Amino acid sequence: MELTIALSIGVLFSSGIWLILRPRSFQVITGLLLLSYAVNLFIFITGRLSVNKPPLIIQGEAVDPALYADPLPQALVLTAIVIGFATTALYLVVLLGSRGLTGTDHVDGKERDSEE
Amino acid sequence: MMYLNPHLMMLPILLPLLAGATMVFINERHHRLKFLINLSSTAVMLFTAIQLLMQAQSGLWPADMAVYLAANWSAPFGIALVADRLAAVMLILTATLGAATLVFSYSRWSKTGVHFHTLFQLLLMGINGAILTADLFNLFVFFEVMLAASYGLLLHGYNISRIRAGMQYIVVNLVASLFFLIGIALVYAATGTLNFADLALKIATLDNTDRFILQTGAAILAVAFLTKSAMWPLSFWLPVTYSAACAPVAAMLVLLTKIGVYVILRLWWLLFSDHSGASAGFGGSVLLCGGLLTLAFGAVGLLASQEPRRIASFSAIISSGTLLALIGYGDAALLSSALFYLISSTLAVAAFIMLTELTDRIYTPAASVLALSMEAFAVEEDPQETAGVVVPAAMAFLGLTFAACALIMAGLPPLSGFVAKFSILHGLLDSSAAHAPLWARWLILTLLLVAGLSAIIALMRFGVRTFWTLYNSVPLRLHPTEALPILAILLLGVSMVFTAGPLFSLLDRVSTDLQQTPAYIERVLQHQVISTEEVL
Numbered sequence: 331m332e333l334t335i336a337l338s339i340g341v342l343f344s345s346g347i348w349l350i351l352r353p354r355s356f357q358v359i360t361g362l363l364l365l366s367y368a369v370n371l372f373i374f375i376t377g378r379l380s381v382n383k384p385p386l387i388i389q390g391e392a393v394d395p396a397l398y399a400d401p402l403p404q405a406l407v408l409t410a411i412v413i414g415f416a417t418t419a420l421y422l423v424v425l426l427g428s429r430g431l432t433g434t435d436h437v438d439g440k441e442r443d444s445e446e
Numbered sequence: 447m448m449y450l451n452p453h454l455m456m457l458p459i460l461l462p463l464l465a466g467a468t469m470v471f472i473n474e475r476h477h478r479l480k481f482l483i484n485l486s487s488t489a490v491m492l493f494t495a496i497q498l499l500m501q502a503q504s505g506l507w508p509a510d511m512a513v514y515l516a517a518n519w520s521a522p523f524g525i526a527l528v529a530d531r532l533a534a535v536m537l538i539l540t541a542t543l544g545a546a547t548l549v550f551s552y553s554r555w556s557k558t559g560v561h562f563h564t565l566f567q568l569l570l571m572g573i574n575g576a577i578l579t580a581d582l583f584n585l586f587v588f589f590e591v592m593l594a595a596s597y598g599l600l601l602h603g604y605n606i607s608r609i610r611a612g613m614q615y616i617v618v619n620l621v622a623s624l625f626f627l628i629g630i631a632l633v634y635a636a637t638g639t640l641n642f643a644d645l646a647l648k649i650a651t652l653d654n655t656d657r658f659i660l661q662t663g664a665a666i667l668a669v670a671f672l673t674k675s676a677m678w679p680l681s682f683w684l685p686v687t688y689s690a691a692c693a694p695v696a697a698m699l700v701l702l703t704k705i706g707v708y709v710i711l712r713l714w715w716l717l718f719s720d721h722s723g724a725s726a727g728f729g730g731s732v733l734l735c736g737g738l739l740t741l742a743f744g745a746v747g748l749l750a751s752q753e754p755r756r757i758a759s760f761s762a763i764i765s766s767g768t769l770l771a772l773i774g775y776g777d778a779a780l781l782s783s784a785l786f787y788l789i790s791s792t793l794a795v796a797a798f799i800m801l802t803e804l805t806d807r808i809y810t811p812a813a814s815v816l817a818l819s820m821e822a823f824a825v826e827e828d829p830q831e832t833a834g835v836v837v838p839a840a841m842a843f844l845g846l847t848f849a850a851c852a853l854i855m856a857g858l859p860p861l862s863g864f865v866a867k868f869s870i871l872h873g874l875l876d877s878s879a880a881h882a883p884l885w886a887r888w889l890i891l892t893l894l895l896v897a898g899l900s901a902i903i904a905l906m907r908f909g910v911r912t913f914w915t916l917y918n919s920v921p922l923r924l925h926p927t928e929a930l931p932i933l934a935i936l937l938l939g940v941s942m943v944f945t946a947g948p949l950f951s952l953l954d955r956v957s958t959d960l961q962q963t964p965a966y967i968e969r970v971l972q973h974q975v976i977s978t979e980e981v982l
Contacts, residue, residue, distance in 0.1 A: 355613065362620055365624050369627045369628055369631075372627075372628060372631050373631040376631045376632070402634070402640075403631070403634065406631075406634075409583070409587065413586075413587070413590045413623075414624075416594070417593075417597075417620055417623070418620070420594065420616070421617070424597070424601065424609065424612050425613070427601075427604070428610070428612075431605075431606050432610075437614070438610065439606065439609065439610040
């Protein structure tokens, strides 16, 4: 399971980095999305990987922490998803505005001369 | 008042949130009402910040710090917020600059688009929260609030150059935020905590593997903060952004870079102090070298700048570089001078940016045609809005305020820039060699003087071109709400010279506070929750 997660994070990161270095704004926003997925997965695994463990502890009972998953990364990941989603949506608006005003989807707002 | 005291430090966060949320529902037709709400909220923030500083000075608080446990969870588990002298000083700076830029925006920019006032209050909320928080993830959230508001404000007065700058600024900051998250995740993986005080406590006891993870996390976090504080080579977004934003927004962006510096100052001094065992001083040389490179880059860039906004951008880069180099130098005796420099240079660059908005108007009609064609795509800009009372002495006012700005930015006597630079140079010459290699000291000294020289050249060139070689100029109209904030900021610069003694003794206390890591840890972690009986 560790290998699968590590590989998926790696693939997401590398595709994301390649995409945000591309000249089209749609590629950039896709890259940002992939990067934020990778980061969210990364935060999630800092609570260590485990299967079938509840994240909550019943109050008043003496419990063995080894039987429970770490709830904090799960809470952090929720917050990070919401914030990442909102800021990416904001970027999407700017992207559409730029497309409308400049007539091109190049990130510089103008086509390079050397390009076909 | 006594009952409210423990909650007073939440006011700089809650008040702008409420004010900003309220103003969403007020129609843009009532822009004067919105302006009044915005201004009174900022004024209350300023009053609260001064009140917090007075309480920190009065000795009422244990260890001169106020701790606020959100939702009444004790320290490492819940989110803690801490107000100390440094936080109070930064809050005062934020509220002062906020009030000045707000008044400046009244006659033109606040009317040119929608929701300016809401975004402005949310920006202040984000800044205040980032200053007060003592929790890494909470810091991320407040950074995002601050950045989201700044994206909106940068695009305010929507035109092509702002869109272009916005595209880059937003992507750079989104990627920096991702770095921020990775850093947080690594720090949490290594230590199992996100509370500043708890982190500082646990760093000393980490084993080798965990320390490696923590230091990796800290380095990745630093990339996020250094992007914000515009360290070379992470600073290429800055000149484009500052040139594109409308004047009041650009003035606030100057403060945003200083928030990046503030976070580095606070975290680095707390986490990698002498008390942190094997991690002590981690990354100091990176801050020092990065600061020096930034300083050199800023000095060269300033020489090459013709446009006023680019002059302001590179001045901001120079002041970031100076501060980062001084933090990385690691001598606590220099901190008070660095903080004095931070306050003085932030105010001066902000005033200069507002001033350039006014000097842009004195160009000849031919020049303004060019300016208009640049703004041809402006959707809601209305140049007629700038009309105000004709002030006969307007040119004289502009010339004098420009001279004052230039003196502070270049660090020439008799204004506050000189006091700041002189005390930095004095501190560097005085500092014991134990902190950093000798070459570092002389390199900072040289680069500071070179940067000062290039500031003099760039500003003089701009001044001569703007005020002396001018003929056939259009009659200049100044609105009193545009002249007043610039004058007020510069008067602050003048008064900082006269109150330099008391101000320095305050900043000395700030830097002493920063070195009291064990006291900080104890104060935050030992803070008692309010028992349920007390609440009922």
